[in-house]
Amino acid sequence: MNNIRENISRKLANPRTRAYVHFFLLFIGAAGILLTSLNWEVLQGIQENQDKVLHYKAGRLIAVSCFLLVYFCILARVLFVGEHRSSMTVFLLWLPTMLAAGLVIGIVVALAFAVIKETIDGGGAGSVEWLDITATLDGAASLTGPIALIIAITPVLIPLDMLMQLPKLLLSDVRTGLKTLDNYIKESRSHENLKKHTDVLVVEDDIMCATTVMNFCRRNDLKCHHISTASEADTYLRDNIRNIRLVVLDNFLRVDESGNRMTGGEWLMMISEEFPVNKRPFLVVIISGHTEFLRDAASQANLVLQKPWDPHALQDFLRENKIINHRRT
Secondary structure, X not given: OHHHHHHHHHHXXXXXXXXXXXXXXXXXXXXXXHHHHHOOOOOHHHOOOHHHHHHHHHHHHXXXXXXXXXXXXXXXXXXXXXXXXXXXXXXXXXXXXXXXXXXXXXXXXHHHHHHHHHHHHHHHHOOOOOHHHXXXXXXXXXXXXXXXXXXXXHXXXXXXXXXXXXXXXXXXXXXXXXXXXXXXXXXXXXXHOOOOOOOEXXXXXXXXXXXXXXXXXXXXXXXXXXEOOHHHHHHHXXXXXXXXXXXXXXXXXXXXXXXXXXXXXXXXXXXXXXXXXXXXXXEEEEEEOOHHHOHHXXXXXXXXXXXXXXXXXXXXXXXXXXOOOOOOO
């Protein structure tokens, strides 16, 4: 069942599938609207003059033909985008403008056709009726309503394009989230099973980042305990002050149940009053993606690393401070 859902979601999100869906929706929708509009009654003012009616219908047919030609180019472009896996959503944003251009082209061609026809008539091929130009132009312009309707409907395809990609994105997020959580649980249990005192206190709100740190520590024979709030970190550190040799700290932490919004930097500044940087029995390493927000707290840390961080840099630092003894791995 999971494979079926994944295959369906992958197929829906495939640019080629989305291109063909948009192609048929655009073609069927536009063709239906335009064919329906061709059956509308001609303007009341020219129904008594059959010649004007013919010019009116000719103007409509010319405009429809030109518009459909432009529309074919648009649909071909939709398929091209799908075949080459370009951004379908960005292309769809331009559709209303291209459709309006198709209408303008149709009206201009119909007008040019009418002028050329009357010019030929003026050369002796027939009688010149300049009002026929107006009838032809009116016929072409009568498509403004149907094409405006097509333009109005077109934006519906933009959320449709996004919705077709949504199942794949959701399944991907779920798989990623479950995998991240599973890795975190496995790493936490591996540290819990170590028969030794906790060496490292990891204070981090992101479980993926915490998993990375715990994995690093396990590979370097260090036992970790992970906490995500400043208040919990403060309590745990004081209860285990004799064993903790290293605190790995992020700047942004989770807000605890009491509403404590203390950041890692603020907590470090607070404990530094009791445990000055050169006298405390543990080292503090700040690993943050926003080290620029640390300010004075950076001077209270023994090492500051910017995410993504280099494991070798941390390993060298721990070796220099005799937290670990083995060589770089």
